[in-house]
Amino acid sequence: MDTYLSWPVELVEGSGATVTDSEGRTYIDLVAGIAVASVGHSHPSVVDAIAEQARRLMHTSNLYPTSPALVLAEKLHALTGMRSFFCNSGAEAIEAALKLVRRWTQREKGRSATIACTTGSFHGRTFGALAATGQESKQVPFVPMLEGFVHVPFGEVDALAQAGSFDAFLVEPIQGESGIVIPDEKYLSEVRALCDERGALLVLDEVQTGLGRTGRWFAHEWSGVKPDVMCLAKALGGGLPIGACLARPGVASAFQPGDHGTTFGGGPIQAAAANAVLEVIEREGLVERAGRLGTFLLSELTSAFGAVATVRGRGLMLAIEFEAPVARALAASAFERGVLVNDIGTSILRLTPPLVIDEDQLRRAVSILREAWDETRAAA
Numbered sequence: 595m596d597t598y599l600s601w602p603v604e605l606v607e608g609s610g611a612t613v614t615d616s617e618g619r620t621y622i623d624l625v626a627g628i629a630v631a632s633v634g635h636s637h638p639s640v641v642d643a644i645a646e647q648a649r650r651l652m653h654t655s656n657l658y659p660t661s662p663a664l665v666l667a668e669k670l671h672a673l674t675g676m677r678s679f680f681c682n683s684g685a686e687a688i689e690a691a692l693k694l695v696r697r698w699t700q701r702e703k704g705r706s707a708t709i710a711c712t713t714g715s716f717h718g719r720t721f722g723a724l725a726a727t728g729q730e731s732k733q734v735p736f737v738p739m740l741e742g743f744v745h746v747p748f749g750e751v752d753a754l755a756q757a758g759s760f761d762a763f764l765v766e767p768i769q770g771e772s773g774i775v776i777p778d779e780k781y782l783s784e785v786r787a788l789c790d791e792r793g794a795l796l797v798l799d800e801v802q803t804g805l806g807r808t809g810r811w812f813a814h815e816w817s818g819v820k821p822d823v824m825c826l827a828k829a830l831g832g833g834l835p836i837g838a839c840l841a842r843p844g845v846a847s848a849f850q851p852g853d854h855g856t857t858f859g860g861g862p863i864q865a866a867a868a869n870a871v872l873e874v875i876e877r878e879g880l881v882e883r884a885g886r887l888g889t890f891l892l893s894e895l896t897s898a899f900g901a902v903a904t905v906r907g908r909g910l911m912l913a914i915e916f917e918a919p920v921a922r923a924l925a926a927s928a929f930e931r932g933v934l935v936n937d938i939g940t941s942i943l944r945l946t947p948p949l950v951i952d953e954d955q956l957r958r959a960v961s962i963l964r965e966a967w968d969e970t971r972a973a974a
């Protein structure tokens with residue numbers, strides 16, 4: 595169906611931070627499958643883990659636990675102290691979080707939950723995630739929305755304080771799909787304090803920001819807070835579909851057998867891939883690398899575009915915002931010159947390269963983006 599505005603290309607191979615099309619042209623990839631290929635395309639350790647697991651056992655359903663999923667739950671527990679529910683996408687991780695919040699609210703407060711969310715947010719396309727997503731344009735074609743959600747402006751703790759009664763606050767530490775919107779440094783800690791005061795859960799959507807992308811394992815570490823519930827997906831499977839809804843034990847226990855489930859979630863191949871991804875992130879120091887290269891890229895972009903656009907980012911999650919609606923034309927020109935970059939809305943370019951990209955590739959990519967800008971401007 596016509597759900598995507600796809601580029602006119604067939605990508606057939608990928609390695610590290612580059613992909614190659616069916617005509618043999620190679621591109622520096624600043625998209626990474628939208629923040630998925632963090633360890634690089636077809637990382638040998640991930641490929642080996644998938645192949646080995648596929649030869650042994652591909653699927654059991656969650657009626658029969660498998661060791662890759664248990665190991666993955668243990669690894670995530672070691673990183674976060676949280677328990678995991680595995681599913682197949684970011685949207686499903688959000689659905690699990692929303693159901694967990696409702697179940698917890700019934701148990702703790704004996705009523706149905708109100709979940710506060712933010713304007714400009716993006717949480718996915720399924721009905722729960724869509725009701726949480728603070729973008730009218732995405733919701734209006736599919737009304738009526740699910741009940742039990744209120745929206746407050748992102749980045750404004752006072753607005754949340756005035757939102758009336760809420761049982762959970764769902765928020766991205768940095769808004770990704772809206773164009774890398776970074777709130778004030780104190781926002782998350784103030785929000786955490788407000789949730790505690792109100793007896794509400796803090797639910798963080800780290801689907802895009804998680805697993806090293808911002809230069810910390812999880813973006814909330816920048817503000818020193820701990821969430822009650824956290825959603826992961828994207829980078830977790832190295833390209834295979836897997837999502838995870840994590841919760842601290844006292845909240846996770848609200849789910850009882852039969853409350854939630856999925857046939858494929860946490861299947862042995864996806865979990866084996868995720869275990870390999872976590873090992874690669876650790877072994878190759880990719881969290882620290884994302885922070886270091888992010889600082890480098892921010893400075894290169896600021897030199898190239900600071901006079902004509904707003905440049906912002908944290909770690910390897912960056913955006914260039916122009917005043918004019920040039921994003922698609924710029925992305926198209928960059929594509930012709932061998933760089934993949936994601937245009938958002940009409941005036942923003944989003945950069946979420948693989949964390950394994952190197953300085954030389956980033957330098958070349960920025961110089962190509964600058965050429966693309968010069969061409970686009972000349973044509974205007």
Ligand SMILES: Cc1ncc(COP(=O)(O)O)c(C=O)c1O
Nearest residue numbers: 683684685716717718770801802
């Ligand atoms: C912050 C955030 N949450 C949730 C989602 C939904 O994830 P998925 O597309 O895997 O359903 C996305 C996807 O872009 C996202 O960026």
